[in-house]
Amino acid sequence: MDKLAVNALDWTGTSLRVLDQRILPEQSKYDEFVDAAGVAEAIASMRVRGAPAIGIAAAYGVALSVRQHYCSDGDSWIDKVKHDMQLLASSRPTAVNLFTALTAMNTVLEESIADPVTEAMAKAEQIHADDIKANYTMGELGADLMVGAKGVLTHCNTGALATGGYGTALGVVRTAYHRQPLAIYAGETRPWLQGARLTVWELQQEKIPATLIADSAAAWLMKSGQIDWVVVGADRIAANGDTANKIGTYSLAVLAKQHGVKFMVVAPLTTIDWAIASGAEITIEERNANEVLPACYQHDASVIRAWNPVFDVTPAELISAIVTEQGVVLNPALQNGVRSLKKC
Numbered sequence: 001m002d003k004l005a006v007n008a009l010d011w012t013g014t015s016l017r018v019l020d021q022r023i024l025p026e027q028s029k030y031d032e033f034v035d036a037a038g039v040a041e042a043i044a045s046m047r048v049r050g051a052p053a054i055g056i057a058a059a060y061g062v063a064l065s066v067r068q069h070y071c072s073d074g075d076s077w078i079d080k081v082k083h084d085m086q087l088l089a090s091s092r093p094t095a096v097n098l099f100t101a102l103t104a105m106n107t108v109l110e111e112s113i114a115d116p117v118t119e120a121m122a123k124a125e126q127i128h129a130d131d132i133k134a135n136y137t138m139g140e141l142g143a144d145l146m147v148g149a150k151g152v153l154t155h156c157n158t159g160a161l162a163t164g165g166y167g168t169a170l171g172v173v174r175t176a177y178h179r180q181p182l183a184i185y186a187g188e189t190r191p192w193l194q195g196a197r198l199t200v201w202e203l204q205q206e207k208i209p210a211t212l213i214a215d216s217a218a219a220w221l222m223k224s225g226q227i228d229w230v231v232v233g234a235d236r237i238a239a240n241g242d243t244a245n246k247i248g249t250y251s252l253a254v255l256a257k258q259h260g261v262k263f264m265v266v267a268p269l270t271t272i273d274w275a276i277a278s279g280a281e282i283t284i285e286e287r288n289a290n291e292v293l294p295a296c297y298q299h300d301a302s303v304i305r306a307w308n309p310v311f312d313v314t315p316a317e318l319i320s321a322i323v324t325e326q327g328v329v330l331n332p333a334l335q336n337g338v339r340s341l342k343k344c
């Protein structure tokens with residue numbers, strides 16, 4: 001299964017090259033990181049973003065930490081690695097994939113393994129490969145739900161740039177597009193513009209036609225009858241199906257309900273947080289107000305401020321389907337959430 005031309009992450013075996021998504025589409029530039037601190041900064045600064053991609057980057061960050069400390073820090077190597085894992089864990093709070101990946105890497109290190117450097121690298125590479133495989137599976141399962149659909153709206157960026165490759169929600173859109181005529185609409189996704197800068201750029205690379213809309217045009221688009229589905233990704237899904245995703249997702253779900261448009265969430269199992277019963281327990285990241293404020297207001301917060309939560313929570317009752325690589329849950333609010341997907 002070949003990866004798409006667009007790769008958010010490039011693992012060299014001794015470093016992690018990260019496509020700097022802050023400057024796409026004007027510039028396509030990779031930054032190279034050789035330690036966990038660098039990878040943590042790449043996540044915090046959103047050079048790499050997207051829940052699955054964040055988890056994969058963190059896994060490689062741990063592998064780099066083991067490679068750095070195992071050979072040079074004697075018996076204290078594991079303490080140094082645990083410190084680096086804390087650095088990675090503090091990079092961003094909402095995407096549970098980050099913590100799922102760190103837990104998986106920690107499990108490998110806890111086993112008294114003969115060659116922790118090789119084992120850590122292998123585990124990180126496996127996490128990456130598993131994500132790509134999951135995305136292709138979800139693409140098929142999600143497109144199966146879209147038979148006969150003529151139009152779809154997606155939000156933020158959920159493609160190869162947000163994952164190990166191919167994408168979650170955008171993977172479903174790609175698969176459906178190659179099966180049937182499909183009008184693709186992408187929301188710009190203020191303030192960071194993942195849709196305007198990243199999603200339409202990905203689609204342009206593959207010559208897949210798409211229409212960019214302002215976030216504020218979504219209701220009018222739904223009222224026009226042009227779309228049958230809204231398809232989005234996720235950063236953290238609670239056991240009852242409540243879903244944290246990019247800010248603006250909740251309003252799209254409310255609008256979809258109002259207009260009889262179906263609402264699909266696409267995410268791998270690594271995005272499900274089995275430890276929380278509902279979305280009320282999800283920490284919502286707030287980022288710097290200057291990501292919202294025009295420059296002329298940034299010098300003085302005494303009068304004009306900005307509120308910049310970068311995620312919101314969509315309640316399960318507004319979701320028509322949650323698509324994972326292990327299966328689809330239709331109407332999760334009526335199905336005890338996503339608990340049917342939990343591996344025993």
Ligand SMILES: CSC[C@H]1O[C@H](OP(=O)(O)O)[C@H](O)[C@@H]1O
Pocket residue numbers: 049050051052155156157158159162163167168169194232233234235245246247310
């Ligand atoms: C493949 S889903 C990625 C998910 O992550 C994005 O957030 P951010 O760009 O801030 O990392 C957004 O919520 C997407 O839906």
